[in-house]
Amino acid sequence: MEEFTFSIDGKKVSGRPGQTIMEAADEAGIYIPRLCSHKKTGPHGSCRICMVIVNGRPQAACIQPAAKGINVENNTEFLLEIRRALFDMLFIEGNHYCMFCEKSGECELQALGYRLGVLASQFPFIYPKRDVDASHRNVFIEHNRCILCARCVHASKDIDKKEVFGFVNRGRHKKLAVNKRDGAAGTNLDRHDMAVRVCPVGTLMPKHAGYRVPIGRRVYDKLVIGHEIESSAKAEKQGENE
Numbered sequence: 001m002e003e004f005t006f007s008i009d010g011k012k013v014s015g016r017p018g019q020t021i022m023e024a025a026d027e028a029g030i031y032i033p034r035l036c037s038h039k040k041t042g043p044h045g046s047c048r049i050c051m052v053i054v055n056g057r058p059q060a061a062c063i064q065p066a067a068k069g070i071n072v073e074n075n076t077e078f079l080l081e082i083r084r085a086l087f088d089m090l091f092i093e094g095n096h097y098c099m100f101c102e103k104s105g106e107c108e109l110q111a112l113g114y115r116l117g118v119l120a121s122q123f124p125f126i127y128p129k130r131d132v133d134a135s136h137r138n139v140f141i142e143h144n145r146c147i148l149c150a151r152c153v154h155a156s157k158d159i160d161k162k163e164v165f166g167f168v169n170r171g172r173h174k175k176l177a178v179n180k181r182d183g184a185a186g187t188n189l190d191r192h193d194m195a196v197r198v199c200p201v202g203t204l205m206p207k208h209a210g211y212r213v214p215i216g217r218r219v220y221d222k223l224v225i226g227h228e229i230e231s232s233a234k235a236e237k238q239g240e241n242e
C-alpha cells in the first residue's frame with residue numbers, strides 16, 4: 001500500500017492507509033500518551049489522554065486515521081495542560097495510594113503522572129467507596145484502582161475467549177464486573193490471562209507474586225513511560241535519514 005507523509009509537531013512522519021495517527025507516530029518513534037489503548041487490545045477511545053490537535057481540531061490519536069498532509073500537534077503546552085486535567089480526573093475519581101500499591105513502578109497511570117509532571121491534584125478527591133474482590137485463588141480485583149479503560153474487557157473477549165469482564169451501571173457509578181454473581185472465584189479467569197496482563201494499574205493483580213521485583217528497580221522507576229517507543233530502532237533509523 002502506498003505510503004504518505006504528514007507532520008507531527010513539525011516533523012515529517014510516514015503513514016499507511018488504515019493506520020491511526022498513534023500507530024504512525026509509534027513507528028516514527030514519537031510517543032503520544034495513552035491509557036485505554038494497548039497494542040494487544042487495540043484502541044478504546046475512552047480516556048482521551050491521547051488527544052492531539054489535527055488541522056486545528058481536537059481528535060483522539062488512537063482512533064483518528066492518519067492522512068496525507070495533515071498537521072498534528074502533540075507535544076504542546078496546551079495539550080500538556082489538557083492531559084494533566086484528564087489524568088487528574090481519572091486519579092481523583094478512584095482511590096490510588098501509590099505508596100501501598102504492589103503495582104507501583106509498573107503502573108501506567110503513576111508513570112504517566114510523572115511524565116506529565118503532575119505534582120498534586122488540581123481537583124478535590126472523591127474517595128469513592130469501592131470493594132476488593134479477593135475471592136479468586138490467583139487473582140485480586142482491586143476496584144479502587146480501576147480507571148475503566150476496558151483493556152481487560154477486550155482482552156478477555158477477543159484474546160482469552162472468555163468474556164469474564166464487562167461494565168455495569170453508568171456515569172460515576174460505572175463499575176467493572178465479572179460474569180458470575182459470586183465474584184471472580186466463580187469465573188474461569190486465570191492469572192496468566194491477557195486480561196490480567198494488560199491492566200495498566202493495580203486492579204487486576206496475580207496473587208502469590210508480590211514484590212518479586214523490588215520497588216525502585218521496576219521499569220518506570222528507571223525509565224520514563226513511552227521510552228520503548230522513543231528509543232525504537234525505526235526511530236533511530238529515521239533520525240539518521242533526516
Ligand code: SF4
Binds near residue numbers: 146204
Ligand atoms: S481492571 Fe484494569 S484493565 Fe480492566 S478496566 Fe479496570 S483499569 Fe482497565
Ligand code: FES
Binds near residue numbers: 061
Ligand atoms: S488512548 Fe486514545 S482515547 Fe485512550
